[in-house]
Amino acid sequence: MVPADDGASPAPIDRLVMEWMRSRFAGSRMRGRLYLHVELSGDYYLGEVSARFEICWYRNDDFAVHYQEERQDRTWKCQWDRHPNAHNSRDHFHPAPTASRTDAADA
Amino acid sequence: MTDDTRRDGPPPVDSPFEGENTKERVYGAILHAREPMMAAEIADRADCSAESARTHLSFYADLGIVIRHEGSPAKYERNDDYFEWRRVNNLAREHTVDELQARVSELTDQIEAYRDEYGVDSPAEVDVLKFDAERIDDIYVDLSEWATALEERRLHERARKKAN
Structure with a gap:
């Protein structure tokens, strides 16, 4: 396989890691453009909320984990990322409620 | 839209991965062994004893899922091929x-x-x-x-x- 594991970026999707994660969840599936879509159980939420994770994992162990809640009147989301960038450290967090880029914090 | 087999209510939050066994966790850890790693390191990631990790690693090496690098200690690496x-x-x-x-x-x-x-x-x-x-x-x-x-x-x- 292409030596994508030398920490070099960008790296292709790590299908195996995503399939393994998928096997940990009851309600998940792989989408066409490859990412793991995890529907969270509404039983844990007050009121009408549908919540999901969208997870991408790469062969250099970079990742993007997006969390999103659809509430009655608005969307509430945040995101954990690991990838090279000019705005923060490689590991960083985009805070809720909008997963804002400008307010991202190093992790 | 989802696998219906386990949808009879949410699992308890305090032990979400209760059903997971050591063998599966070692497999999950192997996927991140992108360069040769000692059994002890893999055991650490899989939250099991080094002895137990070695047993599973040797099984996975037989299957070709990991490459075993001889040495003291031996090291293991995900076999992308x-x-x-x-x-x-x-x-x-x-x-x-x-x-x-x-x-x-x-x-x-x-x-x-x-x-x-x-x-x-x-x-x-x-x-x-x-x-x-x-x-x-x-x-x-x-x-x-x-x-x-x-x-x-x-x-x-x-x-x-x-x-x-």
């Missing part, structure tokens, strides 16, 4: 030559579109850090998809030759 071979086999078995060819063409179109857009031949040649902070996350996703498309095309081409 094995996983690639398995993927190519599955593609060749599940698709016709025409389907594989169609997918190769589709991926080639995607790859050419990325080349045109970024003006270089491979995603590695693009310096992500040169782009505005505002756009960098999207560009990174783009470049990773480009890298994925290149790999997918290679695997689909191998499968097409095999299916012939």
Whole structure:
């Protein structure tokens, strides 16, 4: 396989890691453009909320984990990322409620 | 839309992975062994004893899932060649030559579109850090998809030759 594991970026999707994660969840599936879509159980939420994770994992162990809640009147989301960038450290967090880029914090 | 087998209510929050056994956790840890790692390191990630990790690792080495590097201590590494071979086999078995060819063409179109857009031949040649902070996350996703498309095309081409 292409030596994508030398920490070099960008790296292709790590299908195996995503399939393994998928096997940990009851309600998940792989989408066409490859990412793991995890529907969270509404039983844990007050009121009408549908919540999901969208997870991408790469062969250099970079990742993007997006969390999103659809509430009655608005969307509430945040995101954990690991990838090279000019705005923060490689590991960083985009805070809720909008997963804002400008307010991202190093992790 | 989801697997219905386990949808009889949410699992308890305090032990979400209760059903998971050591063998599965060792497998999960192996996937991140992108360079040779000691059994003790893998055990640490899999939350099990080094002894137990060694037992499972030796089984996975027999299957070809990990490469065992002899030495003291021995080290283990995810065997990408094995996983690639398995993927190519599955593609060749599940698709016709025409389907594989169609997918190769589709991926080639995607790859050419990325080349045109970024003006270089491979995603590695693009310096992500040169782009505005505002756009960098999207560009990174783009470049990773480009890298994925290149790999997918290679695997689909191998499968097409095999299916012939």
